[in-house]
Structure formats: structure tokens, C-alpha cells
Amino acid sequence: MEASVSVVMITFNGDLFFQQQLNSILCQKYLKEVHIYDDNSSIDFKRILREAANAHGIITLHENKGNLGVIRNIKKGLQENYSADYIALADQDDVWLEDKLELCLKEMLVLEKGDNDIPTLIYHDMKIIDENDQLLQGTFWQNRRQDIYEHSFQTNLIVNLVTGSASLMNKELTKYAKDIPENLEIYHDAWLGMVAYTMGRVKSIKKPLSAHRSHEKSLTFNQKRSNSLLKRVRNNVMQLSGKEEPLKHQFQFIECFLETYESRLETTYRLNLQEFLSLKGKGYLTQKKHIWEAQNKSLFS
Numbered sequence: 001m002e003a004s005v006s007v008v009m010i011t012f013n014g015d016l017f018f019q020q021q022l023n024s025i026l027c028q029k030y031l032k033e034v035h036i037y038d039d040n041s042s043i044d045f046k047r048i049l050r051e052a053a054n055a056h057g058i059i060t061l062h063e064n065k066g067n068l069g070v071i072r073n074i075k076k077g078l079q080e081n082y083s084a085d086y087i088a089l090a091d092q093d094d095v096w097l098e099d100k101l102e103l104c105l106k107e108m109l110v111l112e113k114g115d116n117d118i119p120t121l122i123y124h125d126m127k128i129i130d131e132n133d134q135l136l137q138g139t140f141w142q143n144r145r146q147d148i149y150e151h152s153f154q155t156n157l158i159v160n161l162v163t164g165s166a167s168l169m170n171k172e173l174t175k176y177a178k179d180i181p182e183n184l185e186i187y188h189d190a191w192l193g194m195v196a197y198t199m200g201r202v203k204s205i206k207k208p209l210s211a212h213r214s215h216e217k218s219l220t221f222n223q224k225r226s227n228s229l230l231k232r233v234r235n236n237v238m239q240l241s242g243k244e245e246p247l248k249h250q251f252q253f254i255e256c257f258l259e260t261y262e263s264r265l266e267t268t269y270r271l272n273l274q275e276f277l278s279l280k281g282k283g284y285l286t287q288k289k290h291i292w293e294a295q296n297k298s299l300f301s
Contacts, residue, residue, distance in 0.1 A: 003030065003085060003086060003105055003108075003109060004030050004031065004032035004085070004086070005028075005030050005031060005032055005084075005085075005086045005087070005088050005101050005104075005105060005168065006032050006033050006034075006035065006081055006084035006085075006086065006087050006088075007025055007031065007033070007034045007035065007087070007088050007089075007090050008035050008037065008074075008077040008078060008081060008087055008088070008089055008090065009021075009022075009025075009034060009035070009036045009037070009089075009090040009091070009092060010036075010037050010038075010039065010070065010073045010074055010077060010089075010090075010091075010092070011036055011037070011038045011039065011041060011045070011049065011092045012038065012039040012040075012041050012067075012092070013041045013042055013045050014041075014045065014092035014093055015044065015045050015048065016093070016131070017092065017093035017213060018045075018048065018049075018052075018092050018093070019048075019052075020095060021090065021091070021092060021093060021094055021095055021096070022034075022052060024094075024095045024096040024097075024098075025090060025096055026056065026058075027098060028096065028098070028100060028101040028102070029099075029101060029102045030101050030102060030105050031058070031101060032058070032084075033058045033059075033060065033084075034056075034058055034059045034060070034090075035059075035060050035062060035077060035080075035081055036049060036052075036053070036059060036060070036061050036062065037062045037064070037073050037074075037076060037077040038061065038062065038063050038064060039064050039067050039068055039069070039070075039073050040063070040064050040065065040066055040067045046063065049061050049063075062076075062077075062080070064076075069182075070187075071180060071182050071187065071188060072182060074089065074164070074177075074180075074188045075177050075178065075180055075182075075188070077089075078174045078177035078188075079174075079177055079178055081174070082171065082174055082175065083171070084171065084174070085116070085170065085171055086105065086108060086168055086169070086170055086171070087168070087169055087171075087174055088100075088101060088104065088167070088168045088169075089164045089165050089167060090165055091165040091212075091213075093213045093215070094126075094165055094210050094211060094212050094213055095129070095133075095210065095211040095213070096209070096210045096211075097208070097209050097210055097211070099209070100124075100209040100210055101168070103124075103205065103207075103209060104122045104124065104167075104168040104205070104209065105168065107122045107203050107205060108120060108122050108168055108170065108203075110203075111201050111203050112170065112201075116170055116171065116172060117172055118172060118199075118200050118201055119169075119170070119172045119173035119175075119176065119195055119196050119199055119200030119201070120169070120170045120172065120173060120196065120200055120201045120202075121162065121167060121168070121169050121170075121173055121192065121193065121196035121200065121201070121202050121203075122167060122168040122169075122202075122203050122204075122205065123161075123162045123163065123166050123167040123168075123193070123202075123203075123204055123205070124166050124167075124204070124205035124206075124207060124208065124209040124210070125139045125140055125141045125147070125166070125205070125206055125207065125208045125209075126139060126140040126141075126163070126166050126208050126209070126210050126211060126212040127139055127140075127208045127210070127211040127212070128140060128143065128211070128212055128213075128214050129211045129212070129213050129214070130213070130214055130215065131213070131215045135211075136214060139208050140163065140166070140208070140212055141206075144159075146159075146161055147206070148295075149295045149296070151202075151204040152197075153197040153198065153269070153272070154272075154294050155294055155295060156193060156194065156197050157194075157250075157254070157272070157273070157276055157294070158247065158250065158276075158290070158291050158294050158295075159250070159291075160186070160187075160189065160190035160193060161193065161204070162189045162190065162192070162193030162196075163189055163212075164187065164188055164189035164192070165210070165212070166209070166210055166212075167189065167192075169192060169196075172200070173192060173195060173196055173200060176191070176192060176195045177192065179191070179260050179261075180192070181256050184249070184252050184253055184256060185249045185252070186249065186252075186253045190253060191253075191257070194253075194257055195261075198261070198265055198266075198269040198273075199261070199264065199265065199266075199269075245280070245281075245287060246287045246291070247279065247280075247287050247291075251277060251279075251280050254273055254276055254277055255277060257273070258270070258273050258274070258277070
């Protein structure tokens with residue numbers, strides 16, 4: 001393969017695990033360059049980043065003068081590297097397995113079939129490790145029960161299946177980064193994943209190709225599941241009482257997505273999105289039934 005990958009890493013005070021993650025990236029095959037976007041970290045961490053950039057010619061450090069926040073920083077990184085053929089996003093505290101980029105790029109080229117004018121996304125499962133590099137039980141997908149059904153447009157419609165730091169996107173998909181909303185409780189990966197599922201091509205890889213670090217200061221989002229019994233009981237009470245919808249944030253996301261791209265969507269996808277939004281206000285049991293039916297239609301044989 002002659003193709004190569006540009007890595008965009010966002011950082012913020014990642015002293016503890018940055019070097020380990022950087023080392024795992026630098027040993028990847030088909031790596032072209034690493035762009036680090038630091039969101040105005042401490043002086044000490046900035047020094048670490050500058051030393052890394054000085055030590056490795058393929059690293060370019062971009063230092064924000066103020067704090068942009070996760071979404072705006074990622075949008076900046078993607079938009080400023082729009083000319084890259086392929087981009088892999090990286091968290092500052094994960095660890096990449098040695099064949100991550102190689103396998104993702106291989107699947108990308110197979111999916112593109114020489115046509116790179118269509119938004120294309122490859123994403124994979126992840127192992128879970130703690131602060132001491134100890135392997136935790138279950139993979140990222142298993143802990144969310146996302147391993148028991150097929151990953152498709154229909155299942156991605158009810159819950160985001162894509163994790164940005166476990167993905168590879170082509171140039172055409174990065175063009176949609178400018179549209180990612182900054183006022184919703186969704187992340188960049190949900191937006192770009194839906195773009196790929198509705199207007200492009202997607203391939204999910206069941207094999208974990210990186211280790212996601214679960215710890216209190218995880219940068220992109222709180223990795224911890226809602227394991228608190230009290231919190232789960234509260235959520236169920238709120239939803240059963242009708243004060244909160246199970247798909248509340250997903251409705252907001254799809255409304256914004258449809259408003260942005262309605263004229264560009266194929267009729268089938270547009271109608272499916274509109275049908276999904278028709279569930280809004282239908283109540284807890286109706287929405288839960290829809291979730292259950294979508295997942296069970298896609299159960300692995």
C-alpha cells in the first residue's frame with residue numbers, strides 16, 4: 001500500500017499517559033505525520049509536548065492560546081488537515097495496538113475500491129485498561145452490549161456506535177467536520193458516523209485495535225457507564241414518569257442532522273430519520289420497544 005495516514009491528537013494536561021500513547025502511534029506502519037492540538041495545557045505539559053515535537057520530525061504541535069473545548073478543538077484539527085488523504089483521531093491516554101493503522105487502512109482501501117470521493121469510515125472495538133495498564137473485563141463494545149447486534153444505519157440511529165479515537169476516515173468525510181454542532185450533547189464521532197452511514201460507506205471491525213484507558217480524567221468523554229444503582233433507578237423513574245425521554249438527546253441530534261442535510265439525503269434515509277423523530281413524545285414504553293426491535297432485527301446469528 002502506498003497510502004499513508006495523518007494522525008490528529010487532541011491534548012489537555014495529559015502528563016500521565018501521553019508518552020505511552022505517543023510511542024504506540026509512532027511505531028505504526030503507514031504513519032505519515034502526527035498533528036497535536038493542545039488546548040492550552042499547563043506549562044509543564046506544554047514543555048513535554050514541545051520536547052516531543054522537537055525530537056520527532058513528523059510531529060507538528062499546534063498550541064491553542066485559549067481553551068476551545070473538546071469539540072471545537074477536534075473540529076479545528078480536522079479542518080486544518082483537510083488535505084490529508086486519511087485521518088485517524090487519537091486520544092492522549094489510549095494505547096494503540098501495533099497493527100491498528102495497517103488493518104484500518106487495508107479495510108479502507110478495500111471499501112473505497114479506488115473511489116475516494118465518497119465519505120468513508122472505518123471503526124473498531126477497543127480493549128479497556130486502567131491507570132496501571134491492567135486489562136479490565138470486557139471490550140468497549142461488550143460493555144455497551146454493542147457486540148450482540150449488527151452495526152448498521154438502523155442500530156446507529158438509536159445509539160452512536162462510533163468512537164472517534166477508534167476510527168479512520170477519508171478526506172471526503174473530514175469535509176463534514178465543519179457542520180458538527182457545538183451546542184448539543186453529542187460528540188464529533190456521532191455526527192461523522194451518521195454522515196458515513198447515510199451518505200457514504202462504513203465498515204466496523206470487531207477486533208479490538210487499541211486499548212481505551214478508563215480513568216477519572218479521560219479527556220473526550222466520561223468512559224464510565226452508568227453503573228450506579230441509584231442513578232439508574234433515578235433515570236428509569238424519570239423516563240417512566242414521562243419527565244424524560246430515553247431518546248431525548250438522540251432526537252435533538254437527528255433533528256439537527258436532518259435540518260443540515262435533508263436536501264442531500266437519499267429518500268430512504270430521509271424518511272427513516274423522519275420516522276424515528278415521529279417517536280418523540282410517544283412515551284417510555286413505545287421508545288423502549290423501538291430500541292429493542294431495532295437491536296433484535298440485527299442480532300447476530
